Amino acid sequence: MTNSRFNALKADAHWQRVWDERQSFAADGRSTKPRAYVLEMFPYPSGKIHMGHVRNYTMGDVLARYRRMTGHEVLHPMGWDAFGMPAENAAMEKGVHPGSWTRANIATMKAQLKRLGFALDWSRELATCEPDYYGHEQALFLDLFAAGLVYRKESTVNWDPVDMTVLANEQVIDGRGWRSGALVEKRKLNQWFLKITDFADELLEGLESLDQWPDKVKLMQENWIGRSQGLQFQFALSDGGSVEVFTTRPDTIFGASFVAVAADHPIAQSLAARSEDAAAFVARCKQGGTTAAELETQEKLGFDTGLTARHPLDPDWRLPVYIANFVLMEYGTGAVFGVPAHDQRDMDFARKYALPVQRVVADGEETAPDFAGDTAFTGAGTIVNSRFLDGLAIEEAKRQVIARAEAEGWGQGSTVYRLRDWGVSRQRYWGTPIPIIHCDACGAVPVPKEQLPVVLPDDVSFAIPGNPLDRHPTWKDVACPTCGAAARRETDTLDTFVDSSWYFIRFASQPKDRPFDPAEAAQWLPVGQYIGGVEHAILHLLYARFWTRALKHIGQLAIAEPFAGLFTQGMVTHETYKSSDNRWLAPEDVRDGIEIATGEPITVGRIEKMSKSKKNTIDPEPIVDQYGADAVRWFMLSDSPPERDLEWSENGIEGAWRFVQRLWRLVGQAEAAAEGDDLALRKLVHRTTAGVAEAIEGLQFNKAVALLYTLAGAIEKAPPSADRRDAIATMVRLSAPMVPHLAEEAWAASGQDGLIADAAWPVVDPAMLVDDEVTIAVQVNGKLRDTLVFAKGAAREDVEAAALASDKIVRILEGKAPRKVIVVPDRLVNIVA
RNA sequence: GCGGACGUGGCGAAAUCGGUAGACGCAGCCGACUUAAAAUCGGCUUCCUUCGGAGUGCGGGUUCGAGUCCCGCCGUCCGCACCA
Numbered sequence: 001m002t003n004s005r006f007n008a009l010k011a012d013a014h015w016q017r018v019w020d021e022r023q024s025f026a027a028d029g030r031s032t033k034p035r036a037y038v039l040e041m042f043p044y045p046s047g048k049i050h051m052g053h054v055r056n057y058t059m060g061d062v063l064a065r066y067r068r069m070t071g072h073e074v075l076h077p078m079g080w081d082a083f084g085m086p087a088e089n090a091a092m093e094k095g096v097h098p099g100s101w102t103r104a105n106i107a108t109m110k111a112q113l114k115r116l117g118f119a120l121d122w123s124r125e126l127a128t129c130e131p132d133y134y135g136h137e138q139a140l141f142l143d144l145f146a147a148g149l150v151y152r153k154e155s156t157v158n159w160d161p162v163d164m165t166v167l168a169n170e171q172v173i174d175g176r177g178w179r180s181g182a183l184v185e186k187r188k189l190n191q192w193f194l195k196i197t198d199f200a201d202e203l204l205e206g207l208e209s210l211d212q213w214p215d216k217v218k219l220m221q222e223n224w225i226g227r228s229q230g231l232q233f234q235f236a237l238s239d240g241g242s243v244e245v246f247t248t249r250p251d252t253i254f255g256a257s258f259v260a261v262a263a264d265h266p267i268a269q270s271l272a273a274r275s276e277d278a279a280a281f282v283a284r285c286k287q288g289g290t291t292a293a294e295l296e297t298q299e300k301l302g303f304d305t306g307l308t309a310r311h312p313l314d315p316d317w318r319l320p321v322y323i324a325n326f327v328l329m330e331y332g333t334g335a336v337f338g339v340p341a342h343d344q345r346d347m348d349f350a351r352k353y354a355l356p357v358q359r360v361v362a363d364g365e366e367t368a369p370d371f372a373g374d375t376a377f378t379g380a381g382t383i384v385n386s387r388f389l390d391g392l393a394i395e396e397a398k399r400q401v402i403a404r405a406e407a408e409g410w411g412q413g414s415t416v417y418r419l420r421d422w423g424v425s426r427q428r429y430w431g432t433p434i435p436i437i438h439c440d441a442c443g444a445v446p447v448p449k450e451q452l453p454v455v456l457p458d459d460v461s462f463a464i465p466g467n468p469l470d471r472h473p474t475w476k477d478v479a480c481p482t483c484g485a486a487a488r489r490e491t492d493t494l495d496t497f498v499d500s501s502w503y504f505i506r507f508a509s510q511p512k513d514r515p516f517d518p519a520e521a522a523q524w525l526p527v528g529q530y531i532g533g534v535e536h537a538i539l540h541l542l543y544a545r546f547w548t549r550a551l552k553h554i555g556q557l558a559i560a561e562p563f564a565g566l567f568t569q570g571m572v573t574h575e576t577y578k579s580s581d582n583r584w585l586a587p588e589d590v591r592d593g594i595e596i597a598t599g600e601p602i603t604v605g606r607i608e609k610m611s612k613s614k615k616n617t618i619d620p621e622p623i624v625d626q627y628g629a630d631a632v633r634w635f636m637l638s639d640s641p642p643e644r645d646l647e648w649s650e651n652g653i654e655g656a657w658r659f660v661q662r663l664w665r666l667v668g669q670a671e672a673a674a675e676g677d678d679l680a681l682r683k684l685v686h687r688t689t690a691g692v693a694e695a696i697e698g699l700q701f702n703k704a705v706a707l708l709y710t711l712a713g714a715i716e717k718a719p720p721s722a723d724r725r726d727a728i729a730t731m732v733r734l735s736a737p738m739v740p741h742l743a744e745e746a747w748a749a750s751g752q753d754g755l756i757a758d759a760a761w762p763v764v765d766p767a768m769l770v771d772d773e774v775t776i777a778v779q780v781n782g783k784l785r786d787t788l789v790f791a792k793g794a795a796r797e798d799v800e801a802a803a804l805a806s807d808k809i810v811r812i813l814e815g816k817a818p819r820k821v822i823v824v825p826d827r828l829v830n831i832v833a
Numbered sequence: 834g835c836g837g838a839c840g841u842g843g844c845g846a847a848a849u850c851g852g853u854a855g856a857c858g859c860a861g862c863c864g865a866c867u868u869a870a871a872a873u874c875g876g877c878u879u880c881c882u883u884c885g886g887a888g889u890g891c892g893g894g895u896u897c898g899a900g901u902c903c904c905g906c907c908g909u910c911c912g913c914a915c916c917a
Binding site: 245 | 839872911916
């Protein structure tokens with residue numbers, strides 16, 4: 001044994017090599033142990049790992065290592081979400097090929113991850129940009145195509161006329177292309193879609209089964225799917241046409257005072273073609289921001305079309321038809337009827353254009369048809385002023401209106417979703433080629449599976465604008481698989497969210513000739529614990545859920561939900577600094593409130609998510625070199641609850657480093673020859689073992705850390721004994737998931753065989769969790785006045801008597817008899833004076 | 834605007850069943866060791882002027898007892914889709 005300092009760099013390198021050589025963390029598909037699949041969201045290989053990655057993968061690693069210790073066969077894999085725009089941007093800026101840029105980044109980041117000692121099964125590593133991954137994705141795409149879940153339709157995109165490329169929403173800044181600065185145009189393109197809407201109900205109802213998901217994420221998905229039920233019906237128009245509207249409030253149909261259509265609605269479009277005023281209004285509607293917060297404050301505007309609509313329940317009742325800026329073409333039918341008394345937007349609109357406001361739902365006693373004020377009543381009540389609906393409750397009135405519409409043939413009950421089909425076409429090079437061939441005679445023909453993978457060509461240039469696949473001299477020329485005539489490859493590639501929608505299946509099973517083996521995949525799936533950032537709460541997690549259900553639908557998978565448990569971790573943050581002339585400053589440019597380069601005082605700004613633009617990032621690599629992997633891991637787990645943000649601080653990492661050293665010193669104090677009992681310490685060891693296990697299983701790493709601090713403190717204070725020696729050995733095992741390098745070093749130093757990575761979690765003796773003595777609080781009127789130590793399970797009367805006899809209590813009561821005494825066994829006595 | 838989460842010492846936080854608020858860590862202070870410093874070890878550290886009292890964003894309420902439950906405010910953060 002040694003009392004020297006823990007040499008983290010040496011230990012890290014040594015044990016990382018040992019784990020590698022022994023393939024300690026390779027998951028064995030033939031194992032008979034219970035399975036545990038622990039997965040963190042795989043990274044985009046942007047260049048280097050950042051602190052967010054370190055925190056994410058440390059959490060997953062602690063759980064994975066803990067599961068190994070509790071006798072599970074653990075699958076804990078790592079891979080690369082390797083397609084995407086940044087690689088093309090790098091190609092344009094630096095002239096490097098997206099493939100070589102990406103692969104170099106992967107090599108760098110893999111080495112960085114290894115440096116942190118994660119218990120990963122590197123034998124299953126995959127990168128989505130390699131044909132041995134995306135080729136299988138193409139096969140799955142064709143399976144979904146064959147099942148009718150893929151279709152093509154025209155859709156609008158942001159088009160940059162200078163760069164001749166489609167822009168993502170995030171690439172459009174103030175209506176201009178982010179790179180070219182050119183005004184962005186809307187263009188219609190034929191695009192591929194996946195029928196996620198076929199699964200809208202399933203995806204919504206499936207949320208109920210996800211009891212290990214955060215409620216917040218489930219709610220976000222629920223709102224995103226946005227199911228609403230109502231009535232879809234026609235208004236006959238004065239020009240002989242008709243307009244289809246959707247409403248969730250058919251019960252208020254007798255409160256209607258206008259009909260409004262979206263600016264994109266065919267009625268608005270045709271009017272705009274004939275009328276300059278209408279055209280100007282339609283154009284105006286398309287200006288301005290589209291976020292909810294902006295639109296909320298925007299004035300409700302309308303344009304009277306001059307048309308009138310006939311009320312379906314009263315042929316003599318005519319409603320004016322407006323084009324309105326608050327109606328969305330994308331939702332429902334793009335047309336609504338306005339009931340101002342019971343909808344605030346309709347109210348705002350009606351007051352502005354002096355339209356009738358008639359009450360049709362009673363607000364308590366208030367039933368008058370003339371609605372006063374500018375605040376719509378949206379609560380529950382009885383229907384009034386509504387002919388055959390009068391006196392009904394809202395829900396019953398809805399049913400009756402729908403029934404009547406269906407009986408009379410002017411409408412039907414209908415469910416609409418906010419969710420729209422998933423557009424997967426991207427007019428980009430660095431993505432999975434869509435395996436379709438366009439033939440003038442045969443149309444869109446799937447590439448025969450034996451011709452997969454459709455491999456991206458390497459010889460492409462980003463020197464000129466446009467999609468390199470589209471202008472490649474030969475790549476897209478191909479014979480039609482059906483008729484043999486000259487045909488063209490699809491040059492669109494798949495959205496990278498497709499790549500991440502099934503990688504967790506490929507990790508579980510990776511045959512060469514198929515995407516996965518269903519039986520083998522079933523052994524691991526669903527993922528037991530999935531950990532990642534909340535920014536993926538909707539898109540990635542919804543698409544992966546859809547893809548899994550689609551595969552189940554076509555008989556390839558047995559499970560409906562891919563991730564049984566989900567945890568969304570907080571961000572890593574840091575203070576921000578600005579110079580006297582308002583430049584962002586990096587932490588290393590600042591010392592003691594002064595900018596080092598200029599000597600000028602700096603301003604300390606808000607604590608924010610680490611980001612390059614604010615220069616408040618800390619590169620993990622030099623930190624790991626300085627303090628060792630274990631100290632970095634320990635810091636990532638300490639103090640902040642994992643779902644909350646963690647503020648990076650110099651003091652924090654120093655503290656973690658000190659604790660690693662402290663643990664190491666304790667290990668050096670384990671005297672093999674020590675004898676004698678220390679029952680109190682032994683009990684604490686068992687309590688800590690149970691507590692740390694519970695904390696890790698609940699992903700409450702900060703609590704596990706606090707328990708280990710407490711145990712370490714108790715061991716330090718305890719005199720030598722056999723129990724103390726055992727306590728040190730147990731503490732090493734309890735901390736092994738968090739500080740694995742130190743734990744291996746201690747394990748080896750204490751003469752144990754094998755690796756602590758293969759060791760079992762200490763066994764808890766339930767008898768050791770029970771205390772013989774309890775401290776009982778004595779309160780007077782709920783205020784703590786004294787404490788008494790009693791044998792556990794002491795009789796109520798004895799406790800009460802002792803409490804009333806206590807000097808302090810006697811003094812406070814001043815001889816008065818208590819009115820009432822409450823005794824909570826083994827906890828407290830409350831005397832009501 | 835709507836929806837959600839949260840609000841506890843100088844700071845990060847515990848207290849998950851309504852039962853001794855502030856465990857554990859950081860920062861700080863005092864002391865030991867040292868020629869000295871670092872490291873390490875020991876002690877103190879919610880606030881108020883002590884006996885004592887107050888205290889979990891603010892105001893009410895339920896209860897023997899409230900950080901925890903209920904009602905009403907205020908504030909911060911996150912999400913968003915004018916969703917008919």
